[in-house]
Amino acid sequence: MTLLRRQARAEVIESDICIIGSGITAALVAEKLVEERPARIVVVEAGDDTVPLAERSAHRARFVAYGESPWGRDHIDGMTADGIQSRSMQVGGLAMHWGGVTPRFSPEDFRVKSLFGVGHDWPVAYEELDPFYHEAERRIGVAGEQGPPGLDPRGNPFPMPPIPLTYNLALLKRWTDSAGIAMWSQPSAKNSVAYGGRAVCCRNDTCAPVCPVGAKYSPDFTWNALRASRRVELVPRTLVRRLVVEDGSNRIARAEAVRRDRGGANGSPVHFRARTFVVAAGYAWSPHLLLLSRSDRFPQGIANRSGMVGKYMTGHRNVFAFVKLPLRLYPGMNEQHSLVTKQFMRPSKLDRYVRHDLRVWESSVGRRPRLKGDDGAVLLGDALLADWRRRSTEGTARVRAYYDVIPDRESALTLNESAKNAYGDPQPRLTFRDSPESAALRAHTEDSIKALFQRMARAGNGEILRSGVDDFQDHPAGGCRMGDDPASSVVDSYGRAHDHENLFVVGAPTSVSGGCANATLTFLAVALRQATAIGRE
Amino acid sequence: MERVRGPRAILAAIATPSQRSPNAALIQALGDAVLPVELGAGGVTRAVAEFQRWMDGYNPGAEANHGYGTGRIGQLPADPRPQWRSQLAALDADARRTGRPFSDLPRERRQALVRAALHNERGDALPNPLLARHVALALLAHFYDSPAATDLCYEAQIGRQQCRPLSAQRQEPVALVRNGR
Structure with missing residues (x-):
C-alpha cells in the first residue's frame, strides 16, 4: 500500500493522507476516512504500541494491589510539558487512560458571546454538530439516558441503553430531586450491552486508568481493526519533529520525523510525504509541532501568520464538596458512575454570569476505617471494625461542578528553550490564564456553586464535610483555535489551516472554549465534521 | 526500550514466595491479635495469607500509576519488608522478655505490645499499606483496604x-x- 524507498539520508514514506498522532481523535478520523474513500493513509505515532487487552486484567491486578502503572512504557523520556499535561504518548494516546465519560457540551457552550455577552462564539453551532456527536457516540459506543429534551437536545437516541443507576445513585437522585435538580445517568463510553464486539461493563470500577475487560472504549480497538484490514499503516515509535513547507507555495511538503527504535541514540530519519497532512496530536503536541516547524520563511512556525498558534489554551475548573447525608449508602457499588445535570447551563440574562454542570457520585469520604478512636486510643480487633461500622451508618455524596472559564489570549503554549528532548527540540510550556472578564467572575462563580451545595445539603438534612476548588484547568484544549477570521484563528471550522491548504488540525486543539463538561465527545464531534472536509481533498 | 511484562510473568511474580517475607508464624500471631475475631479463625488465616502473598509479589521501585494532568513519573516505595521483619522480631523479643514468645502470648498481651508500637501513628485514617511504618499497621491497612x-x-x-x-x-x-x- 505504501511506497517506501530509500534515499541517501532519510527513509521516505509516501501516502495520500498522513495523520500525525494516534489518539482517540486520530483513530476516529482515520476510521471515517477509510470508510469514505480509497486512499493511502499513514499514521505516525511517537510512542510504542500499547498493552494488549488480553494482558490488562493482570496489569490491573497489580495496579489495584500496589498502584503500579498498568500501561507499561506509555511515555517517552524527555518528552513532557511544563504545565498540565498527562504522560501518555503511545498508540491510543491519553484515551487509553480516560474514564470514558462522554457528555455533550450544551448548545449554549457554542454561543456564549451571542447569548451572554462573554467570551467568544464558536464558528459552528450545536445543531450543526448534533449528527457528528451522534456519529461519535456510535463509533465509540456510548451508553446514555436521554435527559429532559429542553436541556439535553439530540437528533438521535444513544446507541446503547444507559448504565443503570446504582442503588446508591437512585437514593441520591431522590435527594437531588428534593433539592429541585433534575439529574440523570451520566453518558459513558462503556458498554451497557455487548457492543462493537466488546464485553459488557462488569463494574470493576477501575475505568480510569484501566478497564480489564474492554467494556470501556479505547482507541486501540479502532487501530487494531484498521491495521488488521490493512487499510491504514500505523508507524509507531516515530516522532514527527517538524513540518516543512514546499518551496514556492504554502503547501506542506513533508513531515520530518525520527524513528526512535532505529539508528541508535539519534534515531533514524524518516520523511513522510503526503498530499494532505492531518495534525491530530492533542492540545499540547499539535500547537507544539506547528511552533517547532519554524524556519527562515516561517519564523513564528507554520500556520501562524496570525500569531495565534499556542494561544487561547482553554479548559474548565471545578468546585467540589463532600456532603454527609442521612442515607444508608454502600460505597463501592460503582464508584465511577454518576448523576449529571445541565440545569445550570442557562443563566438568566438578568443574573450575573455563572454557568456550570453538576455531577453527583457515591463516596466513602468520612467513612473509612481509622486507627484511633475519638479518645485517641489505638483500635485493634473487633474495636476497629465496630468503630468503622458506627461511622458508616450514614452516607456521603461527592458533588462537583465544572464551570466556564473564558480563556485569555495569553493562556498559551510556548516553546521552553531550557527544556529539550533527546533530539534537541524544545518542549512545550503551558500557562493557563483566565481572561479579565473571567477572572472578575471567578469569586462570584465559586461562591454561587458553594451556595448551591449548601442548599442541596440542607434539602437532604445533611451537611458539607468539606469543599474546595481544584485550581487547575481540566480537560485542556485549544492552541489551534478555529474561526472564520484568519487574523484571530489558526484553522477554519473544518480544521483547515488558514495559511496552508493541505494542512488540517483536528479535535481538541481547535476548540474555542472549554465548556462546562468533560470534553472528549465534543472534540470527536468537531473532528468528525472536520474529517468530512479532509475526505473531500 | 523496556519490554512490557506479560500476564504469566506478572502472575508468577505475585505467586512465587520470595523468602523475603516476615516469619509466617509470627505474622499469623500478629493477625490473630489485630484482625477482628468476627472474621473467624479461617477468615483471619485467609487475610494473613493474602497479606503474605501481597508482600511476596511486591516489586519495589516499579513505575507508579501516573495521575491525570501531571507530567511527573513516580516510582513505588523502597522495599518495606526488611523493616517489617525487624519489627516482628522486636515484638517477639519484647514478648520473650516476659518469658514467652510473641506467638504464645495471650491475645490481650499481644495487643498491648502492638498498641505500644502504634502509639505514635496517625489515627484518623489507615495508610497505604506500602507506606505503613509498622508491620502491624501494614497488615491492618491491607486487610481494611480489601x-x-x-x-x-x-x-x-x-x-x-x-x-x-x-x-x-x-x-x-x-x-x-x-x-x-
Missing part, C-alpha cells in the same frame, strides 16, 4: 472492585451470610 473488609463493615455483599453483573447494581446489596462465606 473488598472483604468493606463487605464485613456494611454486612452486605458489595464486592467492591470485583467483576459483578451490571444490572445487579440497581438492587440494594444482599446481606452477608454469617459464617458461611
